[in-house]
Amino acid sequence: MAKAFKYGLKGITGYLEPAERELLRGLLDDVISMLEPELSRDEDPLTALIGLDMNVKEPSDRALLRLLPNVMKNDDAASLEFRQLTERSLREGKIGALRAAAMGLDRNELVLTPEEAKLWSMALNDVRLVLAERLDIRDEADADHVHAMQDWSQAEDVESYLALVYNFTTWLQESLVQAMMASMDRKT
């Protein structure tokens, strides 16, 4: 069984069973592959280098749209223009955090520096956002419904399995954030 993250003398530490690490690695890889921009052949290397992407569109996948939201509520044109300037680097930043967490899983001991903890919390959050879209969590009632699934012996279909995975990552992120808060308290 995984152990909750905690803050102690060694810093922020956690423990995951090999199967749990494997599960988490798979989830991180899934979100990385969602976020990796498709490279178009006729792309101007210079604009790519400075992070511009003039071919970018609002994502049609709801989960991806939740990761890369419009910056203005009622102005699609302005949001798209902003997307051209910022989306590529936003994707790269997210991929960086997800990769950092995946690499952390390769180590024997789960001991996180403050910077690693921050990247882990961001990565786990993005994983949860994607799982929540797949589970169709639209409001607090949906979230409560999913949260009620706690028993792995109940996992009999894809949806209940996803719900259990979602609850596992939620629990992991919550314990990590609590450990990060404890480390912030200690410093101030």
Next chain:
Amino acid sequence: MTTTVAPGTAAVTDAGLKGEERTDTAEQQSTDLLSAADIPWNLVIWNDPVNLMSYVSYVFQSYFGYSEAKSNKLMLEVHRKGRSIVAYGGKEQVEQHAVAMHGYGLWATVEKANGSGDGRGRKGGARG
């Protein structure tokens, strides 16, 4: 959207010149004629059923440097009212905040302080 006309350089000089020219006509100017940097923009965080309350408060503390009390208050406002203005400033500044919030996975948008919104205008989200 006038994203990349740097308000720090050309726009400021422009505004400075305008400032000397306009005296009594200034009142008649519509806000549309003011440079983008003159209009305060709000950074809005929206509620969603996924983000942890602890995480949202952590982001406000670590990114904006807000106190725990202030961060919790803003987080609860997001949670209960569906949205909260957590920062305001020039357009480029709040846009930068918005991208940072998207990096953390928070649902953030920017809007003109006096524009469509909850009608609270620029009083909503004093920083610091």
